Amino acid sequence: MTLLDGKQIAATIRAELREEIDALRQAGHRVPCLAVVIVGENPASVTYVRNKMRACEEVGIRVERIALPDTVSEEELLAEVHRLNADPAIDGFIVQLPLPAHINESTILSAIDYRKDVDGLTPENVGRTVQGQPSIVSATPRGIRELLARYNIPTAGKHVVVIGRSNIVGKPVAMLLMQRPYLSLPGMSAASLGDATVTICHSKTQDLAAICRTADIIIVAAGSPGLLTADMVRPGATIIDVGINRVPTTNDQRLTTNDQRPATKLVGDVDFENVAPKAAYITPVPGGVGPMTIVSLLQNTLQAYNEHS
Ligand code: GUN
Numbered sequence: 001m002t003l004l005d006g007k008q009i010a011a012t013i014r015a016e017l018r019e020e021i022d023a024l025r026q027a028g029h030r031v032p033c034l035a036v037v038i039v040g041e042n043p044a045s046v047t048y049v050r051n052k053m054r055a056c057e058e059v060g061i062r063v064e065r066i067a068l069p070d071t072v073s074e075e076e077l078l079a080e081v082h083r084l085n086a087d088p089a090i091d092g093f094i095v096q097l098p099l100p101a102h103i104n105e106s107t108i109l110s111a112i113d114y115r116k117d118v119d120g121l122t123p124e125n126v127g128r129t130v131q132g133q134p135s136i137v138s139a140t141p142r143g144i145r146e147l148l149a150r151y152n153i154p155t156a157g158k159h160v161v162v163i164g165r166s167n168i169v170g171k172p173v174a175m176l177l178m179q180r181p182y183l184s185l186p187g188m189s190a191a192s193l194g195d196a197t198v199t200i201c202h203s204k205t206q207d208l209a210a211i212c213r214t215a216d217i218i219i220v221a222a223g224s225p226g227l228l229t230a231d232m233v234r235p236g237a238t239i240i241d242v243g244i245n246r247v248p249t250t251n252d253q254r255l256t257t258n259d260q261r262p263a264t265k266l267v268g269d270v271d272f273e274n275v276a277p278k279a280a281y282i283t284p285v286p287g288g289v290g291p292m293t294i295v296s297l298l299q300n301t302l303q304a305y306n307e308h309s
Contacts, residue, residue: 001276002151004240004283006143009150010291014059017298021060032305033062034118034297035084035093039077039103040070045096052094055294061301064090074103078111085113092118092304094297097168115308118300121168130175134307136300141173143292144219144240146299149193153217153238153281156181156195161212163228163269164221165202169242173219174198208232220269230274239282242289243269 021031034056038049049065056063066084068077077095084093093116099105109117114124120138128135137145148155160177164170181194196217201208203222212218212232220228221242233239246264268285276282283289 001279002281004147004151004238004281004288006147006283006289006292007287009147010295012150013146013295014055014298017059017061017295017302020302025060030089030309031060031062032091032301032309033064033089034301035064035066035090037066037068037077037080037084037093037095039068039072039096039099042098045098049096052294052297055298056301059298061298070100072100072103074107077103077108081108081111085111085116090116091309092116092301094119116304118297118304120172120300126167126172129172129179132179136303137176137296138168138172139296139300140169140221140242140289140293141176142296142299143289144173144242145176145193146296147240147283147289147292148217148238151281155193155217158196158216159214160196160198160217160219161201161215162198162219162221163201163208163212164219164223164242165200166221169221170200170202170219173221174200222269224269225267226269226271228270228275230271230278233275233278235278236280237278239270239275239279240289241268241270241272241283241285243267243285244290245269 025031036049036052038045053063053065066080084090095108097105099108109121110123112122114122117125117136120136125135129137155177162170162174177194177196178198179194199211201211205211209232213234215234215237217238217240218228219240219242223243223245225243225245225247245267247267249263249265266286
């Protein structure tokens with residue numbers, strides 16, 4: 001079993017990006033600039049945004065944080081989106097999700113100029129990806145594809161089972177991996193990626209275990225800790241765990257009674273301990289898909305800069 005070390009691959013890609021952006025600066029060009037819009041103070045969103053900003057700064061991407069109160073109206077948020085669409089100093093921007101209940105997420109995402117949509121979530125970019133046109137691919141699918149590529153795991157002709165049908169992971173990753181490989185991503189060898197036979201499963205799928213047992217690659221993005229168990233996995237399969245679940249730590253996992261660690265830990269959607277011995281390749285949580293998602297946002301920002309500035 002080989003661990004797919006997203007943390008290490010992401011560090012390698014950040015070093016490549018830093019070099020490319022240093023070269024831009026040394027040639028007298030302005031550096032790429034990302035804006036991040038955060039509405040309210042959802043603790044998970046605050047952490048995600050902090051991590052994204054730190055990663056930008058590390059590679060030399062300028063980053064602007066726009067914090068709006070959770071009382072902001074849909075109209076005011078739309079006005080901010082239009083302002084960012086028109087600002088020539090901003091190469092790309094994201095609106096961190098989730099948004100407060102009184103704001104329609106799809107109205108906001110649809111208003112983002114697809115050329116600046118570095119999250120790849122606008123209907124325009126999703127449609128372009130589906131049709132195999134040049135597009136900005138959403139961050140997690142791009143990160144998964146990159147991780148497979150960097151470990152030379154081919155997808156052509158393989159059976160990929162995706163568990164989860166979200167707009168942000170399940171649907172786009174399925175589209176990406178079944179594409180003809182002409183949908184290449186800048187800086188990536190596309191030769192053996194795409195051309196997969198993809199099955200998308202979800203909460204209403206009957207006999208999920210039997211379908212999973214026919215998979216060469218399983219991508220789990222269901223948000224359900226321990227969903228994928230060892231009996232569902234064919235020996236030698238590749239397992240990509242997109243889940244990020246915070247679960248209580250049992251007392252016996254603490255070192256001493258004085259252990260001050262919070263009584264929670266991060267786990268994925270895979271029963272890692274029992275699945276890992278059967279897998280050929282598997283992503284850990286944390287340190288697998290998560291760091292790849294952030295680095296994809298950086299790559300998308302540089303892509304937007306290169307294509308439209
Ligand atoms: N919330 C959780 N993941 C994401 C993401 O990738 N993009 C945005 N905008 N919000 C998120």
